[in-house]
Amino acid sequence: xxxxxxxxxxxxxxxxxxxxxxxxxxxxxxxxxxxxxxxxxxxxxxxxxxxxxxxxxxxxxxxxxxxxxxxxxxxxxxxxxxxxxxxxxxxxxxxxxxxxxxxxxxxxxxxxxxxxxxxxxxxxxxxxxxxxxxxxxxxxxxxxxxxxxxxxxxxxxxxxxxxxxxxxxxxxxxxxxxxxxxxxxxxxxxxxxxxxxxxxxxxxxxxxxxxxxxxxxxxxxxxxxxxxxxxxxxxxxxxxxxxxxxxxxxxxxxxxxxxxxxxxxxxxxxxxxxxxxxxxxxxxxxxxxxxxxxxxxxxxxxxxxxxxxxxxxxxxxxxxxxxxxxxxxxxxxxxxxxxxxxxxxxxxxxxxxxxxxxxxxxxxxxxxxxxxxxxxxxxxxxxxxxxx
Numbered sequence: 001x002x003x004x005x006x007x008x009x010x011x012x013x014x015x016x017x018x019x020x021x022x023x024x025x026x027x028x029x030x031x032x033x034x035x036x037x038x039x040x041x042x043x044x045x046x047x048x049x050x051x052x053x054x055x056x057x058x059x060x061x062x063x064x065x066x067x068x069x070x071x072x073x074x075x076x077x078x079x080x081x082x083x084x085x086x087x088x089x090x091x092x093x094x095x096x097x098x099x100x101x102x103x104x105x106x107x108x109x110x111x112x113x114x115x116x117x118x119x120x121x122x123x124x125x126x127x128x129x130x131x132x133x134x135x136x137x138x139x140x141x142x143x144x145x146x147x148x149x150x151x152x153x154x155x156x157x158x159x160x161x162x163x164x165x166x167x168x169x170x171x172x173x174x175x176x177x178x179x180x181x182x183x184x185x186x187x188x189x190x191x192x193x194x195x196x197x198x199x200x201x202x203x204x205x206x207x208x209x210x211x212x213x214x215x216x217x218x219x220x221x222x223x224x225x226x227x228x229x230x231x232x233x234x235x236x237x238x239x240x241x242x243x244x245x246x247x248x249x250x251x252x253x254x255x256x257x258x259x260x261x262x263x264x265x266x267x268x269x270x271x272x273x274x275x276x277x278x279x280x281x282x283x284x285x286x287x288x289x290x291x292x293x294x295x296x297x298x299x300x301x302x303x304x305x306x307x308x309x310x311x312x313x314x315x316x317x318x319x320x321x322x323x324x325x326x327x328x329x330x331x332x333x334x335x336x337x338x339x340x341x342x343x344x345x346x347x348x349x350x351x352x353x354x355x356x357x358x359x360x361x362x363x364x365x366x367x368x369x370x371x372x373x374x375x376x377x378x379x380x381x382x383x384x385x386x387x388x
Contacts (some may be wrong), residue, residue: 157223
């Protein structure tokens with residue numbers, strides 16, 4: 001395979017990284033990565049693994065001492081490794097100052113953005129002029145696991161979330177020497193303060209009633225109270241899971257999916273009048289008008305066989321699709337579809353294409369979780385509310 005070449009502008013990269021709003025989560029990741037780097041330095045100095053008997057051993061491990069270190073994001077506390085004779089010293093502080101944080105932060109940004117381990121190694125060599133092993137990069141990226149896990153399990157009982165949105169996308173993962181398809185379940189919500197929030201994700205096998213039930217149960221275990229409205233596509237297993245896990249919650253069939261389902265059943269030509277009348281239904285501002293316009297369309301085309309399939313879809317899904325009309329006018333356009341969640345899936349997909357096939361399920365969870373955290377912190381955290 002021909003290696004990919006990267007032409008990086010270090011100043012542009014540094015500006016984009018340093019101007020980004022990084023919160024406690026990323027700050028914690030920096031601590032983990034720096035600690036890991038110092039651990040690798042001590043291993044190299046000793047020339048022996050823990051408890052290994054070796055003639056090459058230079059000294060023995062002697063625990064750690066804590067040291068506070070001030071960076072532009074604030075103070076961090078690091079665990080600095082020690083040896084018995086005290087001759088080992090780390091150069092991480094000198095390196096970190098020399099790189100002016102661009103190395104560590106760019107690594108985090110690259111991992112979250114789906115850059116492969118091999119490419120990360122290549123880019124860091126360009127940034128720093130030094131070789132970094134793929135195994136070191138892999139070990140550092142795995143340090144993100146506890147951060148993503150903590151985020152994905154955080155309590156959901158601090159606010160009430162009247163509107164929940166759920167969807168699934170598919171990825172490819174290596175499992176037992178085979179490439180298999182797995183579903184990534186993602187949930188977002190709108191709080192009682194009209195703010196969007198990304199709840200988290202689950203990677204499981206193909207969509208089914210059981211897998212959707214497990215995902216919704218996880219949300220409940222984290223403290224999610226029954227929402228007023230849950231918006232999703234019309235997957236039968238998901239509908240059944242919603243009915244069982246959230247008794248009394250209204251299900252809203254995604255308005256955008258429903259319209260596409262109808263249009264997909266239309267004949268290829270000569271359907272302009274049908275489309276115009278269907279559009280009038282969905283542009284109505286009153287429930288009564290929607291029902292009236294629907295009946296007019298049914299009467300107009302019920303005798304024409306070529307429209308039979310489209311009319312059946314309209315009749316079958318209409319009531320589930322217009323549930324958003326029972327919500328306040330100011331909220332209707334936000335809760336009637338999963339379009340926002342679809343756009344979020346596209347962000348995940350754009351980065352996931354770099355990976356193509358994940359080496360295992362945990363790596364998929366790590367990357368996609370990192371993307372969702374990144375999006376929550378960089379985009380949603382700066383929006384005061386949906387309604388101004």
